[in-house]
Amino acid sequence: MNSIISINVVRFLVLVLVQILILNHINFLGYINPYIYILFIILFPIKNSRTLFIFLSFLLGLTIDLFSDSGGVHAAACVTIAYIRPVVLKFCFGMVYEHQAVKFSHVEFGAKALYIAILTLIHHLILFSLEIFNFSKIILTLQKTLFSSVFTILLCVLITIIFSKNSK
Amino acid sequence: MQQIVNFIIRNKTFLLFLLLFTISIFFTIQSHSYHKSKFVNSANFLSGTIYKSSNNISQYFNLKKQNEILIQENLRLNEFLYKTKDSSSVSVIDSSKFSIPFRFTPAKIIKNSYSLSNNVLLIDKGRKDSLVQDFGVINSNGIIGIVDNVSRKYATVISVLNTSINISAKLKKTNHFGSLTWDSKSHDFIQLIDIPKIAPVEIGDTIVTSGRSTIFPKGIQIGVVNDFKLDAAENYYIINLKLFNDMTNIEHVYVIENKDAEEINNLLNTTNE
Numbered sequence: 051m052n053s054i055i056s057i058n059v060v061r062f063l064v065l066v067l068v069q070i071l072i073l074n075h076i077n078f079l080g081y082i083n084p085y086i087y088i089l090f091i092i093l094f095p096i097k098n099s100r101t102l103f104i105f106l107s108f109l110l111g112l113t114i115d116l117f118s119d120s121g122g123v124h125a126a127a128c129v130t131i132a133y134i135r136p137v138v139l140k141f142c143f144g145m146v147y148e149h150q151a152v153k154f155s156h157v158e159f160g161a162k163a164l165y166i167a168i169l170t171l172i173h174h175l176i177l178f179s180l181e182i183f184n185f186s187k188i189i190l191t192l193q194k195t196l197f198s199s200v201f202t203i204l205l206c207v208l209i210t211i212i213f214s215k216n217s218k
Numbered sequence: 219m220q221q222i223v224n225f226i227i228r229n230k231t232f233l234l235f236l237l238l239f240t241i242s243i244f245f246t247i248q249s250h251s252y253h254k255s256k257f258v259n260s261a262n263f264l265s266g267t268i269y270k271s272s273n274n275i276s277q278y279f280n281l282k283k284q285n286e287i288l289i290q291e292n293l294r295l296n297e298f299l300y301k302t303k304d305s306s307s308v309s310v311i312d313s314s315k316f317s318i319p320f321r322f323t324p325a326k327i328i329k330n331s332y333s334l335s336n337n338v339l340l341i342d343k344g345r346k347d348s349l350v351q352d353f354g355v356i357n358s359n360g361i362i363g364i365v366d367n368v369s370r371k372y373a374t375v376i377s378v379l380n381t382s383i384n385i386s387a388k389l390k391k392t393n394h395f396g397s398l399t400w401d402s403k404s405h406d407f408i409q410l411i412d413i414p415k416i417a418p419v420e421i422g423d424t425i426v427t428s429g430r431s432t433i434f435p436k437g438i439q440i441g442v443v444n445d446f447k448l449d450a451a452e453n454y455y456i457i458n459l460k461l462f463n464d465m466t467n468i469e470h471v472y473v474i475e476n477k478d479a480e481e482i483n484n485l486l487n488t489t490n491e
Contacts, residue, residue: 077332119374120334122242133231182402
């Protein structure tokens with residue numbers, strides 16, 4: 051149990067630092083940034099209490115907001131994906147989730163990629179809608195969502211592959 | 219009562235989500251209005267320290283370019299010094315030109331941002347260097363932004379690349395003035411609106427600050443006219459300006475304090491009442 055807590059604390063800090071110091075300054079093609087800090091939410095242990103999980107997600111988003119001067123856009127996007135995560139989990143992993151036996155290092159690759167993709171897309175859509183905050187610029191919102199999502203999903207999948215324990 | 223408590227316990231996840239989501243939206247709305255983002259901003263000890271130490275490393279990669287910029291600025295200041303006769307035609311930022319009421323503080327940008335729709339910068343000077351809200355920020359090429367939140371050692375600056383910015387600017391050759399806004403499309407261009415149709419605007423004209431607010435002195439350069447068109451009512455021009463500054467690469471800036479700002483604002487307030 052202690053190792054789970056320490057792993058998650060380290061993951062939280064490392065992801066926040068990587069995000070604010072490196073990834074926020076990539077600006078590929080002028081505006082495309084990956085937001086891989088949501089890996090914390092994606093990989094959070096399933097058996098934990100949901101209230102704690104939602105609160106931690108809010109804290110994560112707010113920390114990113116604090117560093118990037120963006121008000122509460124990351125916090126809003128984070129609490130939303132934290133709240134809907136069980137639905138997405140059930141959709142992607144089906145029976146395995148219902149038996150509370152999902153281990154992210156053991157599930158098949160396709161289901162995991164789909165799960166990451168759905169959460170990322172929802173997160174980015176909320177993030178950019180709130181950041182731009184203008185219905186007349188909906189094309190720009192969707193464009194940013196799409197391109198940044200591709201970038202984020204690729205990086206997240208890569209990172210989960212690289213850092214997964216080889217337990218085959 | 220029992221039912222209410224039961225309801226809360228049953229839906230505690232949803233209620234917590236709703237509460238946190240509302241708080242986030244509240245912060246978001248605050249950050250979209252000018253000078254309102256009081257709670258969540260990077261002018262605090264934690265983010266200031268982290269950005270400063272990261273800037274201590276990253277500034278070395280930029281040294282060559284920044285040196286060139288400083289040499290260019292020195293060159294222009296030297297030219298200005300030796301050719302003071304035609305000083306009115308040279309637009310150089312120099313505290314001796316705006317004689318009394320302005321005080322300049324050098325500062326360094328430790329966090330730059332230009333890809334969002336509300337870009338905010340962080341500088342390494344704060345309350346202990348007697349900065350307060352609404353000071354102007356410029357560099358040798360022109361305007362950068364306006365100081366927003368101030369902590370003890372750091373301050374956030376609303377960049378000109380921010381949709382809530384509103385700076386008074388005018389044509390350099392005449393006195394027709396309008397206000398600067400940003401359409402968040404490109405970090406090289408900002409927009410000048412409300413210039414009357416009668417103004418003789420041409421492509422390539424220089425736009426400078428008008429000095430009508432207490433934030434910026436008159437005559438600080440902003441950019442050149444790239445293209446212009448009439449607005450929907452056909453009474454005013456919407457001018458697309460190309461900034462003199464490359465906002466993606468700025469480091470050394472000056473913060474301007476207008477020592478008369480309080481007096482001017484008091485006077486305006488009493489006149490308005």
